[in-house]
Amino acid sequence: MQMILGQIFALLTALCWAQNSLIYSHLGRKTGSDAVTHIRLWLAVPVMLLVNYLFTGQLSPFSLPVQPLILILASGFFGFFVADLFLFRAFVEIGPREALVIMTTSPVFSLVFSWIFLGETLSLVKTAGILIILGGVIWVILEEKDGKNQGHGHSVRGVLYALLGALTQAIGLIFAKMGMMEGVHPVSTNFIRIIAGLAGLFIYSLIRKKVRSDFAAFRSIGNFLLLLFAVVVGPVLGIILSLYALNWAPVGIITTLMQVSPVLLLPVDIFVFRKKVSAGAILGTVLAVGGTTLLFLF
Template sequence: MEQTIGQLMAVVTALCWAQNSLIYAHVGAQVSSNTTAHIRLWIALPLMLLVHLAFEGTIIPLGMDMRAWILIGLSGALGFCVADLFIFSSFVHIGARQTMVIMTTSPLLSALLARIFGGEILTGIQITGVVVTLVGVAWVIHADRSSGVSGNRRHMVKGVAIALGGSVTQAIAYVLADAGMTEAIPAVSANVVRLVFGLLALIVFATARKSFLKDFARFSGKAGHKALLLIIAAAIVGPVLGIILNLQALKLAPVGVVTTLSQLTPVMLLPLERFAMKRHIPPMATVGTFVAVFGSVLLFI
């Protein structure tokens, strides 16, 4: 019974990420993707600090050595700043569904980086998963391009390139986080450190662009207030509810099963985009999505 509950929690986690991607795509198109990536961490970090207090008894992580802070912090700067700037921009260019399908390449890139730098061995099934994922991603891109869903070719190529940049950067961030993690460091503590460094990196980025105050000003007025409410909802559902559900799922069900079910976000986006967003999805793009997700699942067997 506990394992079933854990599996259901993992599925709901994937649904949380699907909701997040749709909201960020919508708000990013209104106020800019860079602004959305920046402001949502100002909301997510205080919430995660409260989550850390509830789970660990302290506001901030204690007892982590300097090496862990540096590696996990770098992971946060890359993941929550650089990777998310790519991903949020891709949401605006090619939409949430295509972006999340391309992001299924991130686990395989992480596996390849671990193989190159960590000496980890890829099994035959995992190598098959790499190939299948790449085939599925290419399949989706070709199907959407052929049907005209993605707009002109130049716009699509730019969006795909940006999404791949996000996938590569996120893969590097995962490898750094894994290198800094030990059994003594709770996942929620690592996430707090990643959020802190991610927000600091975004502050530097926004200041360098001279858009720090402008990012906050974009949420003034009636339309701005609605966009802000959507970001708040996404911050609660994603970094807070999603993380809590994921942590509880890992306690109740096998890691491989939880990780696999958490990869279902692109599949969940199919009905959400079709019925909630009223967007046309080519049948072959649906098939390609399932192929890409299946390939990603093979990496965890």
Template sequence: MHTILGQIFALITAACWAQNSIVYSEAGKRVGSRTVTHVRLWIALPAMLLVHVIFLGRFFPTGFQFSVYLYLLSSGFLGFFIADLLIFKAFVDLGPRETLVIMTLSPIFAALSSWLALGETLRLLQITGIGATVGGVVWVILEEGARGRGAKSRETSKKRAGTLSALGGALTEALGMMLAKAGLVSGLPPVSGNLLRLIAGLAGLIIYALLRGSFARDFAAMKDRTALKLITSGAMVGPVLGIVLSLYALSWSPVGIVTALMQTSPILLLPLDHYWFKKVITPGAIAGTLLAVGGTVLLFIV
């Protein structure tokens, strides 16, 4: 039962990421993506502390082995700091569509790293489901990106740098999930795991902002009230609700399956694109959606 519930939580997490992609994109247009990445964790961390107190009755998890804290802090440093920086750089150098396509490799990286480090095994049917889910997501993104592509091409060197950044983002995200899984096997509550990850991620972003000399500038940009509202809603849904759900999912289901399900966010955005943004949904996009849904069904067969 927990395995199925973990997979459901992974799908809800994908919906959280879909919401985040919209609000962070709009906020980033107003104040810049690096500012959004930094400020959102200042909002998410206090909220997560409150959640921790409500659910566990204390501000900080204690009584666990040092290795548990090391796993979760390292996971947050990779996921909330390094992976985000690499992904945002890829958005600039390579483009959003191409970056998201490469990011679908994250489940493969996660499954391989968990197999090597944690000894997790996947059945042939589940491996087929991962491949179908990833393939469906890739198909949809490629189909959507093919429409309206500009004639002007980017420089080869810039594309190469963007590709490497996206690959690095996919790899570090997968490693972050694997480390989170390793830390949670000790019995640490996922709420506590998320708190530790947020602390490490924010620490990395603070150091980065200070080195760049952008710390004060990031907060000065919050005079834009619309951007602040967007970032706040994204922080509550993403780093708080979404991550807690993802950590519960990771603690109950194999990393490769959970990561694959969380990659379905572009699929979940299709109805919004059609009914809200009035975009034309092509037959290829529909076919990709069906393939991804079929892969998801296979993942539930355990």
């Protein structure tokens, strides 16, 4: 039962990422991707303080043994600092859809790392399901419905940012899984990860002398409220769901399910933005859903 719940939570996480990719791409073009990456974690900390207290009865998440604490701090450094810096820059450089399709390489990195460090193995059928999901997602993203690329040109720099984001995201997830194997609550894990990521981003902004300008970018009430909404859905709700998922199912399966975000954006394109969706995009969606079914049933 926990295996199924883990996979459901991973799909809900993908839904959170789909929404966030649109908001962060929009705000990143208006205020700068580094400012978005930085300030969202300042908003996430007080929210997570409350959530951590409600779930664990403690305000501080740091009453842990040294080893899992170090692992979770490392997870936050890679996941919320390094990976998100690269990913948000990729959103601006090449657009959210293109960045997300490249980020589907994260499960490949995760599979290798989980095999090396966690001893996790996947059956042939589940491996096939992962490959089918990746194939479907890639097919959907590469379908240019309007004959354009949403105003973003492919750039070597943007592709590199997305690849580095995928690699460091996988590293962060492995560290998180290793830390939670010591019995750490997923909500406390997320709180510690956010604090570690914020520390890295704050130091990075100090070095760049951008702290004041990062905060100034969100003086607009519209930008602030949009970012706050994205924070609640992404770094708080989405990450908590992903950590529960990681705690209950293999890393390779969970990271793959979390990569279907671009596919989940198809209904938004059709029913909200009234965009014409090609047959190839629909077939890619069916392929991704078929791969997900393999993970659930076998």
